[in-house]
Amino acid sequence: MPCARFECAHGAGGKRPQGRRPLTDQRATYRRGQRLPHVVAHVPYRDERSVRRSRGDRGRHRDNSERVGRTPREPAYQSRLSATGATLVVANIPDVASIAFLTSAEKVAASVGIPLSIIGPALGIGAGDFVIPDAFAHIDAILHGLEPGPLAANLVLDAGEVATIRAAVSDYNAFIAAAYGAALVDIHSLADELHEKGLVDGGQRLTLDFLGGLYSLDGIHPTNTGYALFANKFIHALNTQFAAGIPPVSLEQIKKSDPLVLAGVGHPASALGHVNAETAASVRNVIGRRK
Numbered sequence: 001m002p003c004a005r006f007e008c009a010h011g012a013g014g015k016r017p018q019g020r021r022p023l024t025d026q027r028a029t030y031r032r033g034q035r036l037p038h039v040v041a042h043v044p045y046r047d048e049r050s051v052r053r054s055r056g057d058r059g060r061h062r063d064n065s066e067r068v069g070r071t072p073r074e075p076a077y078q079s080r081l082s083a084t085g086a087t088l089v090v091a092n093i094p095d096v097a098s099i100a101f102l103t104s105a106e107k108v109a110a111s112v113g114i115p116l117s118i119i120g121p122a123l124g125i126g127a128g129d130f131v132i133p134d135a136f137a138h139i140d141a142i143l144h145g146l147e148p149g150p151l152a153a154n155l156v157l158d159a160g161e162v163a164t165i166r167a168a169v170s171d172y173n174a175f176i177a178a179a180y181g182a183a184l185v186d187i188h189s190l191a192d193e194l195h196e197k198g199l200v201d202g203g204q205r206l207t208l209d210f211l212g213g214l215y216s217l218d219g220i221h222p223t224n225t226g227y228a229l230f231a232n233k234f235i236h237a238l239n240t241q242f243a244a245g246i247p248p249v250s251l252e253q254i255k256k257s258d259p260l261v262l263a264g265v266g267h268p269a270s271a272l273g274h275v276n277a278e279t280a281a282s283v284r285n286v287i288g289r290r291k
Contacts, residue, residue: 087242088182089234092173094191096165100210101219102130102157112143119143124150128159133210133219183237190233198266199229201251205266213261223260225251 096102105125109116120126122142131139135155141147169188177184194214198207206213206225214226222230228249238244255261 087238087244089185089237090176090182091185091187091230091234092176093169094188095169095195096157096162097130098191098195098208099220100208100212100215101132103133103135103210105129105131108139112139114143122149125156126159128162130157130162131155132157183241185230185233185237187230187233190230200266201225201255204255204261206255206261207266211260211262211265213255213258213265216260224258225255225261228254 097104103111105116105120105123105127108123108125108131109119112119116125116127123139125131131151132155135151138147138151138155142149142151173188191208194208198205198212199214200206204213208214210219214223214229215221216223216226228251232248232251235244235246235248238246
């Protein structure tokens with residue numbers, strides 16, 4: 001199925017060919033002269049990392065909220081792609097709290113079996129805060145008295161920053177929903193549903209948690225199975241609104257060959273549990289040491 005994404009230009013098989021550049025305004029102008037039946041547009045989402053990278057040690061916090069929360073503007077290349085006359089499908093942005101890259105303070109407390117009211121002051125986190133994967137080695141060291149607390153500020157996304165990002169996401173999603181009368185893929189609602197209930201496929205419950213089967217090891221990009229799930233949402237939008245007649249992807253087949261869907265995860269499907277906390281912490285620590 002010939003198509004264009006405005007995040008980057010992909011070749012056959014969905015892989016970005018070596019040497020290809022992001023689809024800038026100039027490349028969008030070039031593609032406007034091509035006959036494309038479908039244009040798929042999904043805005044990259046990096047606000048949670050933008051806030052994290054703007055922070056240093058506690059007491060040296062640089063306010064990044066103005067840039068993160070700025071009012072979205074119409075990308076020129078989106079308008080130009082719309083001018084191709086092709087079917088336009090757009091997807092909105094998920095909630096920052098739904099990605100596996102972030103772990104809530106409440107889940108941190110549950111993973112070590114100590115109430116947040118007790119470990120929170122030592123780690124410098126509270127209700128509504130989140131930590132990134134690099135924090136877990138330090139959490140273990142702080143709780144065992146091997147290094148002083150609290151966690152460094154660049155390891156924590158606090159509740160105020162989460163609120164800033166969520167407000168920005170809401171603005172972006174309202175803008176995206178009004179774009180050009182395109183078919184909308186509601187990734188935000190899908191992520192909320194997956195965050196709450198997970199996905200049961202073939203008797204196995206997959207979740208958005210770290211090693212839960214839907215996010216890869218970086219906690220930001222989906223696994224093959226996660227991508228297949230999102231692909232089916234785009235296919236459904238095309239079929240529903242434009243009678244495209246595209247067959248859906250088999251999640252079961254993709255899942256069988258997905259190295260990041262662990263055989264022991266999500267059984268029984270009636271439970272929301274995933275990989276045990278010790279295994280997840282071990283993998284996080286190994287990833288952190290290799291950076």
